[in-house]
Amino acid sequence: MSAIRNIRRYRDVQNWGDLPEAPIRLEHLDAGYGEIHDGWVHTKTVPFGIIAQAVEGTYIVRTPRGLITASDGEVFITxxxxxxxxTHRCRPDTKRMMIRFAHFRFSFMGAVDLFDLYDPTGSSDRQAGLVYGDLIQRMLDIKAQEQGLSFPNWAHKSMLAFRLLGLVLDSSVPREGYETRLAQLQQIQPLLTFIVQHIGQPLDIATLLSHCNYSRSALFSLFRSAFGQTPMEYVKSQRLGAAFRKLITTSLPVAEIAGETGFANSFHFSREFKARFHKTPTEVRKENGIWREKTAGYPRG
Structure with a gap:
């Protein structure tokens, strides 16, 4: 099937139920609110997207792409x-900074983060920021009322998350080579699914080759083109992302997380984790605990 026909397989579907699988998957979602003291600097690298609203005060965000600012109702998106x-700056008249945020990971077919395919704008104006803020507030309303598993709550949170995603994508642009890359992802989807489903098991090139119809050189070429990585670099990135999410959403011991995500031992895991996220697993878990305390407040919308 040609690349163009492969893409049309999704474009031409009239009934959503006819999709072979959900092409966009929500894999991580969290929302929070808090008051932050003036001048606090938060440095981090995380495997999920961020939409953060400066309800009062100003965000000053330094990134490899440049400086982003968001003040008094505006949001930044990374x-x-x-x-x-x-950097967090209080509003001069109120002497405080109030923030509201959502952290999220959406993937295409579970294989690649959606924002590896799209480039989001760094910030919004105040009018758009208020729309984002309202959706995040509604997530916080649900979060404050949750008591155990509730399918209606999950449905409403998913609806709000996908509305956020739609707003972000409306102001984003496809990255260079988008259609070619999308076709490549669909070509190797069975192998990518196998990797995700066996992320905690030993995986090597021989194992990957046994689950696809590519030669070694063709597989390397395809992964380089689709991800900018070798096949095993892709496996490692998936393992590290999964491990990060487990660190901040569970109380599992670090050694257990290392084993569940396919690392040979805790030392190997910690070394690779720090190389990717610039902090050790223990530091990330500790900082996440402090961050949750800072943002555990609940504003009345």
Whole structure:
């Protein structure tokens, strides 16, 4: 099937139920609110996207792409895996900074973060920021009422998350080579699914080749073109992303997380984790605990 016909397989579907699988998957979602003291600098690299609203005060965000600011109702938006230095500045008249945010990971077919395919704008004006803020507030309303598993709550949170995604994509642009890359992802989707489903098991090139119809050189070429990585570099990036999410959403011991995500031992895991996220697993978990305390407030919308 040609690349163009492969893409049309999704474009021409009239009934959503006819899709072979959900092409966009929500894999991580969190929302928070808090009051931050003036001058606090938060440095981090995280495997999920961020939409953060300066309800009062100003964000000053330094990224490899340049400086982003957001003040008094505006938001900043950053893709995953981008090193961030976030400075918080209080509003002079109120002497405080109030923030509201959503953290999210959407993937295409579980294989690649959607914002590896799209380039989001760095910030919004106040009018758009208020729309983002309202959706995040509605997530916080649900979060404050949750008591155990509730399918209606999950449905409403998913609806709000996808509305956020739609707003972000409306102001984003496809990255260079988008259609070619999309076709490549669909070509190797069975192999990518196998990797995700066996992320905690030993995986090597021989194993990957046994689950696809490509030669070694063709597989390397395809992964280089689609991800800018070798096949095993892609496996490692998937393992590290999964491990990061487990660190901040579970209380599992670090050694157990290392094993569940396919690392040979805790030392190997910690070394690779720090190389990717610039902090050790223990540091990330500790900082996430402090961050949750800072943003555990609930504003009345």
């Amino acid at each position: 893709p995953p895996n981008m090193p961030l230095e976030i």
